[in-house]
Amino acid sequence: MIEVRQLKKSFGSQLILDGVNLRIESGESAVIIGRSGGGKSVLLKHLIGLLQADAGEVLVDDEIITRMTERQLLRVRRKFGMVFQGAALFDSMTVAENVAFGLRRHEHLTEAEIARRVAAVLDVVDLPGTQKKKPAELSGGMRKRVGLARAIIYEPQIVLYDEPTTGLDPIVSDSIDQLIIRVRDQLKVTSVVVTHDMRSARRVGNHVFMLHEKKIYASGPPEEFFASSDAIVRQFVDGVADAKETIL
């Protein structure tokens, strides 16, 4: 379970989050939507302690992580896997070394066992046989799949996705969505997906949060959320620049 209470964050004089509250239950697939530059990725990074809050609290399984030191956070982060917007693969390493990174650092396994688990997780993300490739040899979609493989290999309880379909064509985006759903259902993980892709949000989420004006403006199950008649929600969901042109 992840809970955010009155979270505030500024960078210099620019206020990004101003009292955000949200609660994501275990096993839930939460989608955080909002306009570009609205603080979605900043909020996501607070959930895993990559950024320090100016005020407010983030709780993971009832532990307040906002007061932890970097070393204390390492223990909490073992519950998480995170897929970055640009994949953030280690470019000096091969695909296999990237995927096996967490296993090598934290689990005492034989090389044969590591190779077996790397091959298995690469099968899950539909990239069999790519172990020896370098990140520079991969397409954007493949890099995100490798990022996902690296995030799930040690079977985390929570997986965070930072704009997983941004910059990908519709077919690759669809395959990434299917992968997120497969990982959620097969591994029974809690998923938190930050996106502004409405098609993706409808497919992968079972709870939608909309970040607007530095706060959670609206939330609810997808069928309820996407049927909302609120002008701000409709403008974003329908993707129109002028609120008067919304479809409903």
Added chain:
Amino acid sequence: MNFLGQTWIGDWLTGLGRIAVLTRDAVASCLTFKFSRRDLLYQIYFIGIKSQSVVLITGAFTGMVLTAQTYFQFHKVKMDTATLAVVGVSMCSELGPVLTALMVAGRVGAAIAAELGTMRVTEQIDALRTLATHPIDYLVVPRLTASMIALPLLTVESIVLGISSGYTVGVQLLGIDPVYLYYNMLKYTGAIDLEFGLIKSFVYGGIIALIGCYKGLTCGMGAEGVGRATTEAVVYSSISILICNFFLTLVLQRVAVLVL
């Protein structure tokens, strides 16, 4: 003007404080052996083996020019055979460690800052943290340890090559008596000079790695940020080495007087 001055001093003090915290954390991590031996060996290879050519060329030509210049002055007062003694002492306690450190700062300090800076702007450092790995354990400690091991070894090579090439120039090119040249060098160059050099190079190894890592880990966003971090790593390491050299010389001489 006063405001600008205060800002500059404030930034400088903040930076100094952050480097002190980084040093404390890195030393604490070193003592708990949280780093991988494989990473350490790779860094020793990168800092030590890959810097061979630049350090050896620097050492050799510094020894040669120092011999020639010393000879030209000493010849006027008929002290030709004391030439290599000056070269020996200078190479061991000052020029060997300082020039080696400056060359390594240019090559390794820049490479560390650029590598870590690129990792930061491409979120690879955040990725490390999400994989429950502390950047200090994984990135800083192997580089710091390797630099503090490799630099004294490189300095010894530079000193040996500097004195040897100085001896060759003195005997073959300048026609100095080889026996007295060698005898005077041994007579006036003590083990303490070499020990000073090694202590200094150990400290400079730490300075190069820490400033390179600090600049990389805190670099600004984009290519401009990485470029600036790389330049600053070289400039600040070089300046720190030169300033530190002066104070270390005073302190080590004082300690030597008290101890010996």
